[in-house]
Amino acid sequence: MIGEFDIIPATADFLPALVELDRACFSPPWTSKMWEAELLGNPFSHVLVAVRRERAEGGDGNLIGFHCFWVVFEELRLMRLAVRESKRGQGVGRALATVALEWGRQRGVSRAMLEVRSSNEAAQRLYQGLGFFSTGIRRGYYSNPTEDAVLMEMNPLALPVGIPPRQVEGGWQRDNEGR
Numbered sequence: 001m002i003g004e005f006d007i008i009p010a011t012a013d014f015l016p017a018l019v020e021l022d023r024a025c026f027s028p029p030w031t032s033k034m035w036e037a038e039l040l041g042n043p044f045s046h047v048l049v050a051v052r053r054e055r056a057e058g059g060d061g062n063l064i065g066f067h068c069f070w071v072v073f074e075e076l077r078l079m080r081l082a083v084r085e086s087k088r089g090q091g092v093g094r095a096l097a098t099v100a101l102e103w104g105r106q107r108g109v110s111r112a113m114l115e116v117r118s119s120n121e122a123a124q125r126l127y128q129g130l131g132f133f134s135t136g137i138r139r140g141y142y143s144n145p146t147e148d149a150v151l152m153e154m155n156p157l158a159l160p161v162g163i164p165p166r167q168v169e170g171g172w173q174r175d176n177e178g179r
């Protein structure tokens, strides 16, 4: 899979596929209205999608993963990051996070933060690998099931470890040499 996906900004065409993938990855899921607000209504929100490089023109073209993040002045908040189960463990999640951090860095963002379920070891490792540190616990933050949130922060925002995806017109590409 490495080198076979692009990361591009999501358009409204991706709405049904985002809702479907979100439902498969999160409990509770975001509704279609919530995703629509992130794509079209919230001025702070940005949505990146990872798609197969060899995809059909237009439409939601084979969505592999997504990353919704907010940029509020100097702060970047990672809101929702997911990769299709069959495509995990191949660097897509790290690439989606890295592109957002690099995008923010280029626009003067100075710190990044997020919350993650305390049982979500894969995500915590991913974020630690990028340079995030745990800064505290928010008790009972999540529902369905109820669970604590681990608060993580990167302050100051530093260039992520690893090979960042290459910026190309209209998006970003992974090169074949891997991570």
Ligand SMILES: CC(C)(COP(=O)(O)OP(=O)(O)OC[C@H]1O[C@@H](n2cnc3c(N)ncnc32)[C@H](O)[C@@H]1OP(=O)(O)O)[C@@H](O)C(=O)NCCC(=O)NCCS
Pocket (backbone or CB within 6 Å): 025, 026, 080, 081, 082, 083, 084, 087, 088, 089, 090, 091, 092, 093, 094, 095, 115, 116, 117, 120, 121, 122, 123, 125, 126, 127, 129
């Ligand atoms: C978390 C998630 C986005 C990771 O995506 P991914 O594409 O599989 O991650 P990557 O292949 O880019 O892996 C990057 C790093 O994450 C960590 N990681 C990923 N999967 C892991 C696993 N199953 N166990 C432990 N660490 C894991 C590793 O540190 C990995 O680096 P390495 O390969 O050098 O060891 C994915 O598991 C997912 O969609 N989970 C469901 C939704 C979710 O929990 N989102 C996060 C909410 S905060």
